[in-house]
Amino acid sequence: MVDPRVQIEMYAWMKLARTFDEQMVAMWKQGRGLGGTFSGRGHEAIGVGAGMALGPDDIVAPMHRDLGTYLVRGMSPERIFGNMLGRATGASRGRDANLHGVGDLGLGIIGFISHLPQSLPTTLGVAMSFRYRGEPRAAMTFVGDGGTTSGAFHETLNMAGLWQAPFVLVIENNQYAYSTPLDQQMHSPNFSERAGVYGITTATVDGNSVVDVHAACTEALERARAGGGPTVIEATTMRMLGHAIHDGAEYVPAGLLEEWERRDPVAGHRRHLTEAGIASEATLDRLDVAARERIATAVAEAERAPLPDPDTLTDGVYA
Amino acid sequence: MNDNFGFTDAPASAGRELTYLEAIAEGIRLEMERDENVLVMGEDVGGDFGGAFKVTRGLAARFGDHRVLNTPIAELGFTGMANGMAMMGLRPIIEMQFADFISTAFDSIVQFASTAHYRMGASVPWVIRAPSDGGIRSGPFHSQNPEAWFVHTPGLKVVAPATPADAKGLLAGAVRDDNPVIFFEAKPLYRSVRSHVPEGEHVVPLGKAEVRRHGTDVTVITYGSMVHQALAAADAVEPDGISTMVLDLRSLKPLDTEAILTAATATGKVIVAHAANRMAGVGAEVAALVADEAFDALDGPVRRLGGADTPVPFSPPLEDAYRPNAEKIATSIRDLAAW
Numbered sequence: 001m002v003d004p005r006v007q008i009e010m011y012a013w014m015k016l017a018r019t020f021d022e023q024m025v026a027m028w029k030q031g032r033g034l035g036g037t038f039s040g041r042g043h044e045a046i047g048v049g050a051g052m053a054l055g056p057d058d059i060v061a062p063m064h065r066d067l068g069t070y071l072v073r074g075m076s077p078e079r080i081f082g083n084m085l086g087r088a089t090g091a092s093r094g095r096d097a098n099l100h101g102v103g104d105l106g107l108g109i110i111g112f113i114s115h116l117p118q119s120l121p122t123t124l125g126v127a128m129s130f131r132y133r134g135e136p137r138a139a140m141t142f143v144g145d146g147g148t149t150s151g152a153f154h155e156t157l158n159m160a161g162l163w164q165a166p167f168v169l170v171i172e173n174n175q176y177a178y179s180t181p182l183d184q185q186m187h188s189p190n191f192s193e194r195a196g197v198y199g200i201t202t203a204t205v206d207g208n209s210v211v212d213v214h215a216a217c218t219e220a221l222e223r224a225r226a227g228g229g230p231t232v233i234e235a236t237t238m239r240m241l242g243h244a245i246h247d248g249a250e251y252v253p254a255g256l257l258e259e260w261e262r263r264d265p266v267a268g269h270r271r272h273l274t275e276a277g278i279a280s281e282a283t284l285d286r287l288d289v290a291a292r293e294r295i296a297t298a299v300a301e302a303e304r305a306p307l308p309d310p311d312t313l314t315d316g317v318y319a
Numbered sequence: 320m321n322d323n324f325g326f327t328d329a330p331a332s333a334g335r336e337l338t339y340l341e342a343i344a345e346g347i348r349l350e351m352e353r354d355e356n357v358l359v360m361g362e363d364v365g366g367d368f369g370g371a372f373k374v375t376r377g378l379a380a381r382f383g384d385h386r387v388l389n390t391p392i393a394e395l396g397f398t399g400m401a402n403g404m405a406m407m408g409l410r411p412i413i414e415m416q417f418a419d420f421i422s423t424a425f426d427s428i429v430q431f432a433s434t435a436h437y438r439m440g441a442s443v444p445w446v447i448r449a450p451s452d453g454g455i456r457s458g459p460f461h462s463q464n465p466e467a468w469f470v471h472t473p474g475l476k477v478v479a480p481a482t483p484a485d486a487k488g489l490l491a492g493a494v495r496d497d498n499p500v501i502f503f504e505a506k507p508l509y510r511s512v513r514s515h516v517p518e519g520e521h522v523v524p525l526g527k528a529e530v531r532r533h534g535t536d537v538t539v540i541t542y543g544s545m546v547h548q549a550l551a552a553a554d555a556v557e558p559d560g561i562s563t564m565v566l567d568l569r570s571l572k573p574l575d576t577e578a579i580l581t582a583a584t585a586t587g588k589v590i591v592a593h594a595a596n597r598m599a600g601v602g603a604e605v606a607a608l609v610a611d612e613a614f615d616a617l618d619g620p621v622r623r624l625g626g627a628d629t630p631v632p633f634s635p636p637l638e639d640a641y642r643p644n645a646e647k648i649a650t651s652i653r654d655l656a657a658w
Contacts, residue, residue: 059407096438103439105406111439118431121396125403132358132385132409139403152426155396162391317473319442319497 002211004278010052010210011273012287014044014266017068019291020077023299024084028245032303034086037098040065042208042240043172045265046142048072049213050170053221054108054140059126061110061119061141064099065172065239069142074107077298078305087305094308095316116143117152120169124156127167127224138224140168140217146177148194149185157232161199166224168217169195169232172207174239179251195232207235208265211272237265337516340509342483343448344374346490347412349520351382354410357494358386360397361414361448365389371416372450372509398424398447402432405443410494418451418503419463432499433474442497446490451479452505452544452594454642458633464543464595464626469501470572470604476525477572479503481546483516485569488523496525503571505544505594512547526570528578534564537652538582540605541592542568549592551645552652561656571601576608583609587618588655592643597625619658622651 047068083090103111220231238260369376453462553563
């Protein structure tokens with residue numbers, strides 16, 4: 001069994017991510033946002049479970065549904081909200097939008113680009129640098145079901161298998177690529193089978209169970225660091241809101257959302273903690289309040305923060 | 320395979336003269352000796368084979384397979400991989416087997432690598448070696464000069480050496496640069512040009528053009544294989560009493576604007592010539608720069624010579640019609656001199 005303190009920490013991070021997400025969605029609906037943004041509602045167990053499995057020297061390239069990974073890795077809510085609001089204090093200093101471009105190599109985070117499958121070969125390169133230097137480190141990234149149909153996905157898995165790189169990929173199968181359901185994306189959505197033919201260890205986990213995601217990622221990362229090669233983990237979940245804030249996702253059958261709502265990862269883990277006697281309702285309530293306060297502080301600071309000086313337009317184009 | 324594509328081998332000579340290809344190979348070897356973070360990767364570069372053009376031959380034996388990585392045919396993937404390696408402090412030299420194939424890697428270059436520092440302050444210090452250019456009867460997909468795509472992309476640097484010494488020196492400059500650099504090698508020069516190359520460390524700074532020939536009547540601004548065609552054209556018009564300056568850009572991004580304006584102002588008559596097709600090519604940017612900033616010094620229109628707005632054709636009469644050459648440049652020099 002996972003250490004009870006770790007399980008409570010998982011709840012705290014998921015609650016922080018969920019609270020951030022809800023606050024963000026509310027702000028954008030109120031017109032307090034800037035540009036578009038992407039909700040990760042329903043993906044908290046994946047972002048947090050994977051993020052907590054990473055070691056201090058590992059490197060991760062999360063995507064736009066993985067807010068929990070950024071938070072666990074030490075990216076402050078202020079820097080992320082600041083990024084979303086285009087502030088000079090945001091992670092990309094006003095250069096990139098929402099969770100895009102939110103990277104900081106000092107925290108071991110690579111910022112993704114909108115061409116999401118790009119994170120795969122990039123992260124494989126990070127893994128290959130570890131192999132090149134003989135360092136016991138691993139590199140992890142994420143992709144949606146949508147990204148698995150790209151050429152970059154297959155090119156990367158082929159090379160990861162060929163070189164047995166210390167590379168871990170989490171496929172967040174959230175049933176939709178924007179408006180297109182799985183059955184219109186591929187003949188057979190068996191991701192483990194696909195990765196397996198490239199010589200990669202595979203696992204399929206309940207992406208709404210933070211404990212299961214954490215266990216699968218921990219095992220994969222340990223294997224990678226020890227020279228045991230790459231792993232692809234399929235984490236099954238559901239995108240609970242639209243592709244982006246503007247998208248009402250009317251194309252998703254209501255029944256499907258109701259089914260997944262019953263499997264909500266945050267509420268589910270809370271239930272598990274209380275039923276297993278790991279934490280009391282009062283303890284978890286205190287964590288809920290702490291998350292709300294933390295996010296309120298972050299939003300207030302981000303909204304107060306300055307916008308970038310237009311004179312800095314060309315700063316940083318070149319190293 | 321005829322590695323030389325019908326070009327006559329450069330005459331052998333004693334001492335420190337190298338072909339363009341040998342100079343690149345020496346540049347790579349010295350950078351790998353200097354810095355263990357430098358590695359070579361690409362299709363067929365490893366083992367005893369040493370690449371389609373043999374530029375990397377001997378490197379695997381000298382440095383080991385882990386520093387000379389043979390990749391599958393997956394330009395998008397292995398260039399993306401180089402992005403990750405470079406962010407971790409390695410300095411990959413990627414051989415794109417032919418520059419024509421670079422389009423397959425486009426996202427990894429123009430979307431990820433070029434923006435990483437602006438977005439997240441992460442430098443991506445790789446070099447892509449791109450064997451480019453035609454005139455060697457290789458058809459539409461082994462003859463291209465795609466430099467304009469990358470000159471148009473913020474965050475990249477682009478170089479195009481014309482001489483063996485610059486090929487070695489710019490290679491070193493590109494490897495040591497903290498940004499992604501695309502190094503366009505002119506295939507027709509690989510074995511047809513042989514000249515002095517400094518021994519040992521030799522670094523040519525990026526962004527510095529070089530006057531190859533001084534002149535007072537007409538200035539030809541060019542790069543890559545067309546430098547040699549421009550020099551031949553300058554010789555050809557000399558008996559007519561026309562004195563031609565030839566400026567070799569060497570770096571296409573950043574452009575040496577000061578050298579361009581100085582060379583344009585020196586004669587007041589400017590021809591920009593490149594092997595890439597003329598439409599929206601690098602020559603258009605150079606011509607616009609001259610028109611913008613040296614207009615008062617001009618005594619005639621800025622002429623542009625470049626490939627036709629067609630795919631690069633295979634058959635000799637068609638390819639010759641497509642490409643600029645010394646004769647066409649000489650005709651343009653005479654026309655402009657008489658303006």
